[in-house]
Amino acid sequence: MSDIEIKIKNLIERIKELNYNYYTLDEPLISDKEYDKLYDELKKLEEESGLIFEDSPTQIVGDKVLEKFVKHEHLGRLYSLDKAQSFEEIEDWMNRAEKLRLQYNAGANDILPEIEYIIELKFDGLTINLTYKDGKLENAATRGTGVIGEEILPQVLTIDSIPRTIDFKGVVEVSGEGVMPLSSLEKYNQTHDDKLKNARNAAAGALRNLDPAVTRSRNLECYLYNIGFIDQNVINSQDEVFEFLVDNKFNTFPFRKKVHTFQELVQVITEIGEYRKTIDVLTDGVVIKINDFITRDVLGYTNKFPRWAIAYKFEAEQYVTKIKEVIWNVGRTGKVTPVAILEPVDIEGVTVSRATLNNFDDIQRKKVKIGSDVLIRRSNDVIPEILTAIDEDNSNTVDIEKPLFCPYCHSELFYDNVHIYCQNSLNCKPQLNARLTHFASREAMNIEGLSEKTIDKMIEVLDISEIDELYDITKDDLFKLEGFKDKKADNVLESIEKSKEVKLKSFIFALGIPNVGVKTASDLADQFVTLDKLKEAKFDDLINVSDIGEITANAIVEFFHDERIKKGLDDLISKGIKFIEINESKTDELKDLVMVVTGTIEGYNRKEIEEKLKLKGAKVTSSVSKSTDILLAGEKAGSKLAKAQQNNVKIYQGEELIKFLEGLE
Numbered sequence: 001m002s003d004i005e006i007k008i009k010n011l012i013e014r015i016k017e018l019n020y021n022y023y024t025l026d027e028p029l030i031s032d033k034e035y036d037k038l039y040d041e042l043k044k045l046e047e048e049s050g051l052i053f054e055d056s057p058t059q060i061v062g063d064k065v066l067e068k069f070v071k072h073e074h075l076g077r078l079y080s081l082d083k084a085q086s087f088e089e090i091e092d093w094m095n096r097a098e099k100l101r102l103q104y105n106a107g108a109n110d111i112l113p114e115i116e117y118i119i120e121l122k123f124d125g126l127t128i129n130l131t132y133k134d135g136k137l138e139n140a141a142t143r144g145t146g147v148i149g150e151e152i153l154p155q156v157l158t159i160d161s162i163p164r165t166i167d168f169k170g171v172v173e174v175s176g177e178g179v180m181p182l183s184s185l186e187k188y189n190q191t192h193d194d195k196l197k198n199a200r201n202a203a204a205g206a207l208r209n210l211d212p213a214v215t216r217s218r219n220l221e222c223y224l225y226n227i228g229f230i231d232q233n234v235i236n237s238q239d240e241v242f243e244f245l246v247d248n249k250f251n252t253f254p255f256r257k258k259v260h261t262f263q264e265l266v267q268v269i270t271e272i273g274e275y276r277k278t279i280d281v282l283t284d285g286v287v288i289k290i291n292d293f294i295t296r297d298v299l300g301y302t303n304k305f306p307r308w309a310i311a312y313k314f315e316a317e318q319y320v321t322k323i324k325e326v327i328w329n330v331g332r333t334g335k336v337t338p339v340a341i342l343e344p345v346d347i348e349g350v351t352v353s354r355a356t357l358n359n360f361d362d363i364q365r366k367k368v369k370i371g372s373d374v375l376i377r378r379s380n381d382v383i384p385e386i387l388t389a390i391d392e393d394n395s396n397t398v399d400i401e402k403p404l405f406c407p408y409c410h411s412e413l414f415y416d417n418v419h420i421y422c423q424n425s426l427n428c429k430p431q432l433n434a435r436l437t438h439f440a441s442r443e444a445m446n447i448e449g450l451s452e453k454t455i456d457k458m459i460e461v462l463d464i465s466e467i468d469e470l471y472d473i474t475k476d477d478l479f480k481l482e483g484f485k486d487k488k489a490d491n492v493l494e495s496i497e498k499s500k501e502v503k504l505k506s507f508i509f510a511l512g513i514p515n516v517g518v519k520t521a522s523d524l525a526d527q528f529v530t531l532d533k534l535k536e537a538k539f540d541d542l543i544n545v546s547d548i549g550e551i552t553a554n555a556i557v558e559f560f561h562d563e564r565i566k567k568g569l570d571d572l573i574s575k576g577i578k579f580i581e582i583n584e585s586k587t588d589e590l591k592d593l594v595m596v597v598t599g600t601i602e603g604y605n606r607k608e609i610e611e612k613l614k615l616k617g618a619k620v621t622s623s624v625s626k627s628t629d630i631l632l633a634g635e636k637a638g639s640k641l642a643k644a645q646q647n648n649v650k651i652y653q654g655e656e657l658i659k660f661l662e663g664l665e
């Protein structure tokens with residue numbers, strides 16, 4: 001693999017993990033700003049190299065839909081939006097549209113009208129798609145992959161403003177954004193201990209919660225702005241979309257503006273920059289849409305977004321405050337990271353007193369010192385980011401020292417490029433606490449009742465130093481901890497006991513292997529089926545798992561070769577960990593064959609084929625290499641076919657392919 005290919009693969013892997021956490025779990029790992037940076041980097045590399053993998057996040061809308069929901073096939077596809085980073089990019093987009101219009105008008109009988117642009121707010125919540133038949137609300141779904149969403153009708157019915165019946169009697173799908181009003185967020189946070197971090201994830205998490213009572217408690221609202229499907233040809237513009245929505249008593253947001261020129265557009269967007277701070281909904285930008293539908297048809301769509309619309313995101317506002325102190329935190333992997341303690345500052349109604357600084361280089365680059373005035377920015381998330389110090393020659397500042405010893409266990413620290421580690425993973429308390437907290441978390445061993453605080457006490461009072469010791473805890477032990485009475489102790493013991501029966505993927509995630517998140521853990525479980533096989537996996541086996549790049553493959557190999565980890569793992573298993581079979585139907589027919597599926601195959605969906613191959617024991621990878629055993633090549637197979645021919649890979653095509661696929665059923 002070339003350097004650029006490796007870079008691309010690693011980015012894809014990282015972004016998929018982030019997407020899974022954002023779209024599927026509604027618990028983003030990083031801020032949108034940081035995410036957008038990675039995404040743009042990938043887009044740029046793809047453009048430069050022409051290497052675009054089919055599973056790249058730049059080609060796909062959203063993420064998987066969760067099994068726990070009934071699937072809804074949208075009548076009309078739902079899309080993501082292309083993004084402009086600057087006014088110039090909007091202008092370029094307008095110019096392209098105008099050029100296409102003129103070209104079209106030169107050759108056609110009908111003439112496209114002068115372009116009108118509708119500017120709407122870009123609400124930050126979750127897309128909701130509503131299906132009406134015979135005037136009745138039949139269904140509600142999330143966007144999902146754009147083709148298939150998750151049914152969430154009971155959840156959506158908690159939003160009172162959504163009409164249960166409408167005057168229009170045909171079949172129609174209307175879509176809009178489910179949001180948590182900022183006033184609801186504030187009220188919720190005043191009365192609940194489990195504080196919600198931001199309105200977007202609060203709305204998405206509520207709508208995708210299986211319990212509608214939870215959705216109800218968040219007091220959501222929904223603004224409609226789109227018709228994705230209608231069985232009668234009655235709508236010809238965005239103006240008419242809104243007319244239809246209003247006539248049928250849908251809730252639409254009152255603000256939208258029509259412009260014709262770039263100058264007008266800049267002015268309106270600038271005004272919206274101020275206006276958006278005065279309203280009760282979280283917005284992250286504006287959406288600019290071409291009004292006329294025939295023009296839209298001429299411009300068309302890419303895989304991922306319409307060419308007739310573009311989003312422009314607002315930069316988060318910046319604030320000034322002072323750094324009081326920098327403390328060094330020790331994480332689960334022993335990584336030591338700086339946190340700035342700030343003079344509290346009010347940002348959009350939230351008091352902010354901490355900010356992340358990524359590492360020591362970051363501190364130097366931003367010229368941050370104790371006592372410095374700094375610029376900070378909070379995007380839509382709660383933890384803000386320090387941009388830079390703004391008073392470099394202030395003599396009252398004190399340099400931040402590079403730490404040499406762990407602030408907790410005083411071991412000497414290890415420097416690896418920009419990262420600093422405390423290598424005393426054995427009895428450095430914050431590391432142990434973070435490891436145990438991760439181990440017990442919902443997507444891992446799912447041990448209820450083990451909060452970070454409880455784990456702290458266990459380490460302190462019961463002198464726990466290894467994960468497996470969790471399983472030796474007795475009721476008498478728990479009584480020694482503050483706040484533990486009979487019932488609470490029983491509950492914790494029961495959930496510890498229950499956790500011994502665990503899915504392999506949850507166990508792999510629980511181990512906290514560097515770079516292995518929920519999705520990668522699940523892929524590893526699918527591919528290797530048993531823990532023993534995974535433990536023995538070689539770099540080459542791992543790199544062939546789709547989405548795993550070199551860094552992760554190396555991390556996994558190293559993890560399972562570490563003597564201390566090996567022993568810890570054996571101790572843990574010896575406490576009676578049992579893996580629950582989930583793929584009972586798994587057979588060995590294609591055992592260990594490395595297979596690639598490419599091209600289009602009529603009547604089949606590639607993802608489904610891949611799933612079936614995996615169930616029969618094959619390893620499915622996304623690119624052809626020397627280790628590929630079989631390529632399934634549909635129509636338009638392209639470069640993978642050529643590469644397979646070069647490498648003498650066995651190829652199934654045409655009739656042979658269809659026969660093979662029928663044999664899989």
Ligand SMILES: NC(=O)c1ccc[n+]([C@@H]2O[C@H](COP(=O)([O-])OP(=O)(O)OC[C@H]3O[C@@H](n4cnc5c(N)ncnc54)[C@H](O)[C@@H]3O)[C@@H](O)[C@H]2O)c1
Nearest residue numbers: 018022028029030031032035080081120121122123127287
């Ligand atoms: N923090 C993370 O880890 C993480 C991960 C994945 C995605 N993200 C965020 O999500 C963005 C990408 O998500 P996306 O592909 O869903 O695109 P998007 O959310 O940026 O844009 C498309 C969506 O905008 C919404 N929208 C709101 N108002 C609208 C209006 N008036 N008209 C039309 N649509 C409107 C629709 O729901 C539509 O689906 C990224 O830029 C990033 O900010 C963050």
Ligand SMILES: [Zn+2]
Nearest residue numbers: 406409422428
């Ligand atoms: Zn330490």
